[in-house]
Amino acid sequence: MIKLIFMGTPDFSARVLEGLLTSQDYQILAVVTQPDRAVGRKKEIKMTPVKELALAHNLPVYQPEKLSQSPELSELMQLGAQGIVTAAFGQFLPSTLLASVDFAVNVHASLLPKYRGGAPIHYALINGDEKAGVTIMEMVQEMDAGHMIASRSTAISDQDNVGTLFDRLALLGRDLLLEVLPAYVAGEIEAQPQDPNLVTFSPNISPAEERIDWTKTNRQVFNQIRGMYPWPVAHTYLKGQRFKIHKASLAEGEGQPGQILALTKKSLLVAAGQGALALELVQAAGKPKMTIADFLNGSGRDLAVGDFFDK
Known part of the structure; x- marks a missing residue:
């Protein structure tokens, strides 16, 4: 032994x-x-x-x-x-x-x-x-x-x-x-x-790397989000407040980076530098993480198509 x-x-x-x-x-x-x-x-x-x-x-x-x-x-x-x-x-x-x-x-x-x-x-x-x-x-x-x-x-x-x-x-x-x-x-x-x-290196993720750059392609942002879930969690800003995105999926769409392209009671589509992302699991400042449907039914009810993340 x-x-x-x-x-x-x-x-x-x-x-x-x-x-x-x-x-x-x-x-x-x-x-x-x-x-x-x-x-x-x-x-x-x-x-x-x-x-x-x-x-x-x-x-x-x-x-x-x-x-x-x-x-x-x-x-x-x-x-x-x-x-x-x-x-x-x-x-x-x-x-x-x-x-x-x-x-x-x-x-x-x-x-x-x-x-x-x-x-x-x-x-x-x-x-x-x-x-x-x-x-x-x-x-x-x-x-x-x-x-x-x-x-x-x-x-x-x-x-x-x-x-x-x-x-x-x-x-x-x-x-x-x-x-x-x-x-x-x-x-x-x-x-x-x-x-x-x-040889390549993978140092611990810095706080600056957690922030989403919407000018990147939807695939790059998608990889960043899943590459930081469940920790440390990627984030952006919505109306000046930190907004975490735990999960998202690839989607089609065109617009300015960070712009809300489509909005229903259960879905929110955001433009990237190329393509778009459908947000699935999010966390607004001071709130627990929740499905996008729950967010839109609560603190996200005042959002509109054309609004921007990260501005």
Whole structure:
């Protein structure tokens, strides 16, 4: 039985940890995750999904704000772990920790060397990629730059968003890790270096990137909206107030960018730089998210054809 330290934070990581826990090949000595954070309007302190799963299995949990030079680091190095598995942990691993184990691998949600960084799933959707995937790679002292052990892809459809792709890639990563890790540990798989000429990055989405540019094509805006749903959510402005668009669909129509082209009790069509979008799930300032029909039946009743978003 291989003794492991697992490091991860969101649901993606929890699915990978869950897979390791179902296998008789591994013993999880400790779980390291980000500190509990205040979330939502009420700022309630919430445990990470990985911590919830770890506690449910009575596993020791470490939550250093910064692992490097922390008291937790020395404790982890004394556990006698043979290896480390990380998945969307959110911190760099100190070189001393990497040197203390026989191997350290990461489950990354992209087809490396494309999309190194913290938001690969978002960028795959925003950029309109035809496929996404996961890569199992060796951990090194550079972000997502380690040699690649294995990768697997999945097609992206127009019905996908960050949430659906996140869930699918988590299962894909879990299954791929369980499939290749025994052979890798046994020395039967030789990790391959990444081609530096093909490296691209996917940094965390900035607030400025959340704002919709209606001069872009309807396909580009559509990809941005689904590439930010269910988080962080794309937004525009309506009558000077922030207006979030959670879901929309491609539509035909011509007009000035951001202009309302058609309006009924149940539908609202907005022009893009090319083509149009039919809004489906929205959130006006100070309101909960709602269907476009509910919005038009409430605070959106004073809208008219010819009105503009983002003006």
